[in-house]
Amino acid sequence: MPAVSETREAVEKLAKSNYEWGFETNVEMDLAPKGLNEDIVRLISARKKEPQWMLEWRLKAFRAWQEMSEPNWAKIKHPPIDYQDAHYFAQPKKKAGPKSLDEVDPELLKTYEKLGIPLHEQEMLAGVEGAGQKTPVAVDAVFDSVSVATTFRKTLAEAGVIFCPISEAIIEHPELVKKYLGTVVPVADNFFSALNSAVFTDGSFVYVPKGVRCPMELSTYFRINARNTGQFERTLIIAEDQATVSYLEGCTAPQRDENQLHAAVVELVAMEDAFIKYSTVQNWYPGDENGKGGIYNFVTKRGLCKGDRARISWTQVETGSAITWKYPSCILAGKGSVGEFYSVAVTNGHQQADTGTKMIHLAPDTRSTIVAKTISAGKSDSTYRGLVRMQPKARNGRNFTQCDSLLIGDQCGAHTVPYIESRNMSARIEHEATTSKISEDQLFYCRSRGFSEEEAVGLIVNGFCREVLKELPMEFAVEAQKLLQISLEGSVG
Amino acid sequence: MSDFLKIEGLKAQIDADGTPKEILKGLDLTIPKGEVHAIMGPNGSGKSTLSYVLAGREDYEVTGGSAHFKGQDLLELEPEERAALGVFLAFQSPVELPGVNNANFLRTAVNAVRKARGEEELDAVSFLKLAREETSRLSMSGEMLKRAVNVGFSGGEKKRNEVLQMRLLKPSLAILDETDSGLDIDALRIVADGVNSLRGPDFSSLVITHHQRLLDYIVPDRVHVMAHGRIIHSGGPEVASLLEKQGYKQFLEAAA
Numbered sequence: 001m002p003a004v005s006e007t008r009e010a011v012e013k014l015a016k017s018n019y020e021w022g023f024e025t026n027v028e029m030d031l032a033p034k035g036l037n038e039d040i041v042r043l044i045s046a047r048k049k050e051p052q053w054m055l056e057w058r059l060k061a062f063r064a065w066q067e068m069s070e071p072n073w074a075k076i077k078h079p080p081i082d083y084q085d086a087h088y089f090a091q092p093k094k095k096a097g098p099k100s101l102d103e104v105d106p107e108l109l110k111t112y113e114k115l116g117i118p119l120h121e122q123e124m125l126a127g128v129e130g131a132g133q134k135t136p137v138a139v140d141a142v143f144d145s146v147s148v149a150t151t152f153r154k155t156l157a158e159a160g161v162i163f164c165p166i167s168e169a170i171i172e173h174p175e176l177v178k179k180y181l182g183t184v185v186p187v188a189d190n191f192f193s194a195l196n197s198a199v200f201t202d203g204s205f206v207y208v209p210k211g212v213r214c215p216m217e218l219s220t221y222f223r224i225n226a227r228n229t230g231q232f233e234r235t236l237i238i239a240e241d242q243a244t245v246s247y248l249e250g251c252t253a254p255q256r257d258e259n260q261l262h263a264a265v266v267e268l269v270a271m272e273d274a275f276i277k278y279s280t281v282q283n284w285y286p287g288d289e290n291g292k293g294g295i296y297n298f299v300t301k302r303g304l305c306k307g308d309r310a311r312i313s314w315t316q317v318e319t320g321s322a323i324t325w326k327y328p329s330c331i332l333a334g335k336g337s338v339g340e341f342y343s344v345a346v347t348n349g350h351q352q353a354d355t356g357t358k359m360i361h362l363a364p365d366t367r368s369t370i371v372a373k374t375i376s377a378g379k380s381d382s383t384y385r386g387l388v389r390m391q392p393k394a395r396n397g398r399n400f401t402q403c404d405s406l407l408i409g410d411q412c413g414a415h416t417v418p419y420i421e422s423r424n425m426s427a428r429i430e431h432e433a434t435t436s437k438i439s440e441d442q443l444f445y446c447r448s449r450g451f452s453e454e455e456a457v458g459l460i461v462n463g464f465c466r467e468v469l470k471e472l473p474m475e476f477a478v479e480a481q482k483l484l485q486i487s488l489e490g491s492v493g
Numbered sequence: 494m495s496d497f498l499k500i501e502g503l504k505a506q507i508d509a510d511g512t513p514k515e516i517l518k519g520l521d522l523t524i525p526k527g528e529v530h531a532i533m534g535p536n537g538s539g540k541s542t543l544s545y546v547l548a549g550r551e552d553y554e555v556t557g558g559s560a561h562f563k564g565q566d567l568l569e570l571e572p573e574e575r576a577a578l579g580v581f582l583a584f585q586s587p588v589e590l591p592g593v594n595n596a597n598f599l600r601t602a603v604n605a606v607r608k609a610r611g612e613e614e615l616d617a618v619s620f621l622k623l624a625r626e627e628t629s630r631l632s633m634s635g636e637m638l639k640r641a642v643n644v645g646f647s648g649g650e651k652k653r654n655e656v657l658q659m660r661l662l663k664p665s666l667a668i669l670d671e672t673d674s675g676l677d678i679d680a681l682r683i684v685a686d687g688v689n690s691l692r693g694p695d696f697s698s699l700v701i702t703h704h705q706r707l708l709d710y711i712v713p714d715r716v717h718v719m720a721h722g723r724i725i726h727s728g729g730p731e732v733a734s735l736l737e738k739q740g741y742k743q744f745l746e747a748a749a
């Protein structure tokens with residue numbers, strides 16, 4: 001398979017050069033020594049002024065991690081990651097980056113321009129030293145938006161919604177964090193979640209009390225603050241009975257980070273009749289045209305529909321990263337609970353993505369819907385991997401899965417790997433899959449109506465993804481459309 | 494008089510499974526400004542090929558001759574540049590675009606073309622107003638605007654959708670490739686009216702058809718007979734009725 005071997009070659013090259021952006025960055029101060037051991041875990045916990053129980057939790061995770069090894073079942077290839085050759089704690093303000101925009105990949109800057117991002121924000125996104133450095137955590141004030149952020153915070157507080165950095169929640173709301181952290185993704189769930197549990201330093205905490213409909217899209221709020229997503233993000237969202245919340249992470253603009261390895265963990269807990277909508281627009285830097293400098297993104301996201309009729313909906317648009325390993329999942333434990341997964345994964349250039357979902361039906365009358373759209377262009381390789389499991393008690397469980405792949409060019413690959421396990425005779429599982437190419441006929445038709453070739457590709461791709469895009473919060477749907485087009489530029493002709 | 498279509502000695506071929514196949518074999522055709530011309534010809538004579546070459550489809554390779562429109566070398570231009578210049582092709586088989594909302598497609602197309610022509614872009618409200626007027630003029634249900642472009646449209650609905658696009662894009666040269674086929678009798682009249690009401694000093698058209706009936710409604714200034722990749726005869730509207738009665742035989746023999 002030539003596409004795969006070429007990709008591997010590219011990633012090997014990438015590995016040789018990653019020191020420029022990654023693990024070897026020369027940072028002067030307030031940086032833990034390289035390597036990962038119990039002392040580092042203790043140091044992180046101490047720096048965060050965490051209570052003893054949290055430290056013990058981390059140490060437990062660390063010990064578990066030491067016994068584990070990297071998963072190798074995904075259809076991705078990368079050179080071995082040396083986990084001892086990295087720093088696990090650095091004050092964000094001391095991070096080193098390019099000195100000015102002049103040192104940043106010009107292609108990246110062009111993209112910013114196309115997205116219409118103002119210059120000072122471009123600097124922040126590109127990680128230029130000194131840009132936007134007063135923003136150590138998500139909730140704190142950010143550049144132009146201080147007053148907006150404060151207003152938002154007040155509105156949320158009046159509704160009784162807690163929305164703060166997880167490090168703050170550990171100190172301010174220990175009873176809630178203790179009760180839920182690690183209950184959906186156990187520390188030793190997998191190699192990357194164990195690593196995250198040991199060393200996470202930031203992330204968000206959301207708690208929506210009983211009967212409260214969160215008064216705003218947390219997207220609106222989060223967006224202005226989204227610049228400092230860290231290497232080992234940890235997010236915990238809890239919706240009590242009849243509570244509703246919509247949360248959006250990420251940013252349509254390509255974000256650069258000197259940390260090559262990202263391993264986030266997101267846990268969602270939905271109680272009776274609660275609804276959590278979690279949307280992601282992921283556009284981490286995929287590397288330059290040779291794949292250099294791209295991010296490895298290994299994410300564990302899982303939602304627990306704990307109460308009856310609870311509903312969790314994941315929507316994701318994934319266009320960035322050199323490597324994406326990600327399977328947002330739902331555990332349907334409450335009777336009649338509902339899990340949804342809507343995904344668009346775009347790979348171009350030398351990107352590799354292995355992504356999908358797991359729907360675990362534990363209770364009667366549970367329903368799940370999976371709509372996965374995969375778009376591959378260039379020399380990229382994309383795999384949809386999905387598991388639907390009906391446990392013996394999942395009487396009348398229902399799943400509908402639709403996987404569509406769109407290929408652009410003839411050097412890319414798309415693969416669909418569905419796993420179906422049904423242990424209940426009354427459960428019904430439907431699976432549909434299609435693979436198509438953008439046809440010359442479609443392109444010519446659009447162009448004869450005045451569209452440029454790239455606009456035509458964007459139009460067709462957006463049409464292909466429509467069912468997923470319409471699940472995104474309004475303002476993001478528009479940006480995501482633009483993003484899809486930009487991600488695929490240069491992929492035809 | 495530069496504002497017209499002038500095709501001289503046009504030759505074009507297609508790659509048919511590795512071997513080039515010549516389809517247009519030295520075609521001459523001139524359409525003066527403001528005139529409507531018809532082309533009739535047997536199946537496979539190259540009528541659609543001519544329309545594709547004029548609209549800029551890339552799989553056809555032009556191997557000789559020239560095509561100028563408004564004094565510009567048409568063959569040098571990208572398809573979207575030709576659209577901006579005023580060339581419009583109503584496809585014999587309109588293409589489906591799954592998931593692409595028809596109204597959105599039309600508006601983006603109209604604005605792309607308006608922008609390229611240096612005209613002001615239409616906002617959503619004025620576009621929708623315009624689109625509604627045009628759909629009702631063509632007796633199309635407003636529902637069509639909400640659906641995905643051509644997806645699940647009946648044959649006749651697709652043809653009407655092409656005419657809708659033409660009217661919105663306001664071309665100065667409209668090439669209609671068998672837009673009448675698949676239309677019921679009422680639709681034929683409606684579509685013909687859609688074309689006729691555009692007729693004027695700044696609108697030229699090339700109507701490709703197999704049936705005289707359409708030409709009873711859209712009365713052409715000239716009728717050309719095409720065979721084997723060439724225009725073999727040209728005349729007035731009477732040529733259409735002659736063909737209807739006697740078929741292509743006499744023209745083919747005369748040309749041989």
Ligand SMILES: Nc1ncnc2c1ncn2[C@@H]1O[C@H](COP(=O)(O)OP(=O)(O)OP(=O)(O)O)[C@@H](O)[C@H]1O
Pocket residue numbers: 507508509510514516534535536537538539540541542543585
């Ligand atoms: N991609 C192709 N490969 C091989 N032959 C082709 C291709 N495209 C067109 N042709 C051939 O070129 C000739 C002209 O086709 P064209 O569609 O232009 O005819 P037409 O005059 O429009 O016919 P009709 O009246 O049936 O629409 C036909 O013989 C057709 O089979």
Ligand SMILES: [Mg+2]
Pocket residue numbers: 540541542585670
């Ligand atoms: Mg034809």
